[in-house]
Amino acid sequence: MEISASLVKDLREKTGAGMMDCKKALVETAGNFEKAIEFLRKKGMASAANKAGRATKEGVVTCLIHGEGNIGVLLEVNCETDFVARTEQFKKFVAELIGHILKNKPDGVEALLAQTTSAGKTVQVTLQETIATLGENMSIRRFERFEAASDGKGVVTSYIHGEGKVGVLLDLAVASPSAAHGEAFRVFAKDLTMHIAAAAPRWSTAAEVPADILSKEREIAAAQIQNSGKPMKPEFMEKAVEGRVRKLLEELCLMTQPFVKDPSKTIEQLIKETDKAVGGGLAVRRFARFVLGEGVKEAAEGNA
Numbered sequence: 122m123e124i125s126a127s128l129v130k131d132l133r134e135k136t137g138a139g140m141m142d143c144k145k146a147l148v149e150t151a152g153n154f155e156k157a158i159e160f161l162r163k164k165g166m167a168s169a170a171n172k173a174g175r176a177t178k179e180g181v182v183t184c185l186i187h188g189e190g191n192i193g194v195l196l197e198v199n200c201e202t203d204f205v206a207r208t209e210q211f212k213k214f215v216a217e218l219i220g221h222i223l224k225n226k227p228d229g230v231e232a233l234l235a236q237t238t239s240a241g242k243t244v245q246v247t248l249q250e251t252i253a254t255l256g257e258n259m260s261i262r263r264f265e266r267f268e269a270a271s272d273g274k275g276v277v278t279s280y281i282h283g284e285g286k287v288g289v290l291l292d293l294a295v296a297s298p299s300a301a302h303g304e305a306f307r308v309f310a311k312d313l314t315m316h317i318a319a320a321a322p323r324w325s326t327a328a329e330v331p332a333d334i335l336s337k338e339r340e341i342a343a344a345q346i347q348n349s350g351k352p353m354k355p356e357f358m359e360k361a362v363e364g365r366v367r368k369l370l371e372e373l374c375l376m377t378q379p380f381v382k383d384p385s386k387t388i389e390q391l392i393k394e395t396d397k398a399v400g401g402g403l404a405v406r407r408f409a410r411f412v413l414g415e416g417v418k419e420a421a422e423g424n425a
Contacts, residue, residue, distance in 0.1 A: 122152055132157055138166040159337075163344035178414035179203045180262075181211075182288035183281065185219045189302060190276030191269050194223045195290035197262040197411045205257045206285075214251045214259075218244065222264055230261055265290050265409040273298035274402065276306075280314035289314045290409045296402030305398040309391075312382060317410050322375035325405055330370060338366050375405065 124147045132143040132154065138161045146166075150156035180199035187193070196219045200206050221244065227233035234245040242250075244261075252259050267290055269275040275294040281287070291314050295301045324330050342365040346358060353361065371377040376389040386394075396403040 122148075124148060124152060128152065128154070132161075136161050136166070142166050159341065162341050164348060165345050178262075179206050180259075180413060181206055181215060181285035182411045182413050183215060183219060183285055184279035184288055184290060185223055186277060186279055187223055190278055192223055192267070193277035193279055193290050193292070194219050194264060194266045195279065195288050195409050195411055196222065196264040197288070197413065198259065199262050199414065200255070200259045201257045205255050205259075208255065210251065210255060211259075214247070218261070219264075222266055226266065230263065233261065233264070263411065265411075267292040267407065267409075270294055270406075274301065275406065276301045276310065278310045278314060280311070280318055282315075282318045286413045287318045288411045289317045291317065292406040292408065294402060294404045294406050296400045300399040300402075303399060305395065306403075309395045309399070309403075312380075313388070313391075313405075316378070316381045316388065317375065317408055319381050320375075320378050321410060321412075322378055322408075323373045325375045325408070327370045327374050327377075330374070335366065338369060339363075342366055342369075375408070 124144055128147060129140060129143045132138070132147060133140055136143070136158055138146070142161060142164075143157070146157040146160040146164075147154075150160055178199040179202050180197065182195070182197045184196070185194045196215070198211075198215050198218065200211060205211055217238070221236070221238055222233065225236055227236055234243065234248070236244055238244060238247055240247070248259060248261065267277045269277045269292060274297060275292065277290065277292050279291065280289045291310065293301075293306075293310055293313075295306060300306055339362050342362045343358065345365070346353060346361055376387065376392075378388050380386050380388055380391050383391075392403055392405070
């Protein structure tokens with residue numbers, strides 16, 4: 122089959138592998154993008170983490186925090202060009218949309234599109250009208266809406282990096298409402314959201330990693346060892362595979378990541394230290410991290 126240059130380019134940006142290796146991977150996998158990534162990883166030509174950061178779509182990642190951190194929304198809206206993303210009409214649409222999400226609690230993008238706005242139109246119709254006015258395709262990509270613990274023992278906070286290129290929403294618990302608004306807690310929350318933006322954890326702990334992903338990572342690690350050309354006894358192979366998977370999970374799980382501001386301690390250690398300062402009960406309930414255009418391919422143009 123014919124493999125387009127743009128697909129090869131996307132794979133190279135995603136994996137950091139060479140152009141010819143990317144083309145070969147796509148040929149071997151009949152153009153299946155995800156299987157091509159797996160093919161390259163098994164050959165030791167790509168890492169598990171996304172090396173590429175360049176977005177294939179423009180738009181914005183933005184957030185809205187209600188009150189003193191009772192509710193928070195993280196939203197990504199895409200458009201075709203940075204020029205449109207900077208227009209007042211695009212910004213107005215995004216601002217009204219995120220306010221609607223905060224108030225109306227839609228369960229996913231499809232449900233959001235069907236909801237009626239305060240202007241008496243559905244979100245879908247409002248989106249289509251904005252597209253017609255701006256003359257450029259747009260899409261509501263994704264959102265997360267977090268509510269803090271109802272007893273006041275916690276707060277939802279956020280961080281936006283690079284004028285809407287990366288966004289983080291974080292839901293934290295703490296022992297008392299007063300501690301949730303104290304200086305030590307505030308500094309910790311800010312540091313942790315910035316860490317998540319920079320270090321890109323996928324899960325909080327290894328216990329949250331789905332079994333199918335663990336199985337796939339073991340398969341990839343075994344293939345990497347076999348392709349290294351070094352013979353290894355089965356019992357040593359198993360240990361080597363588990364060692365590689367454990368190292369990968371340490372990199373991808375928040376609690377085991379080195380703190381970006383002080384790599385001598387992990388996030389888990391940072392939480393334990395801060396827990397004493399805030400009077401106990403400090404815990405990460407959940408987090409979300411969006412990168413503008415992440416995973417959106419050129420072939421997906423037209424989704425609105």
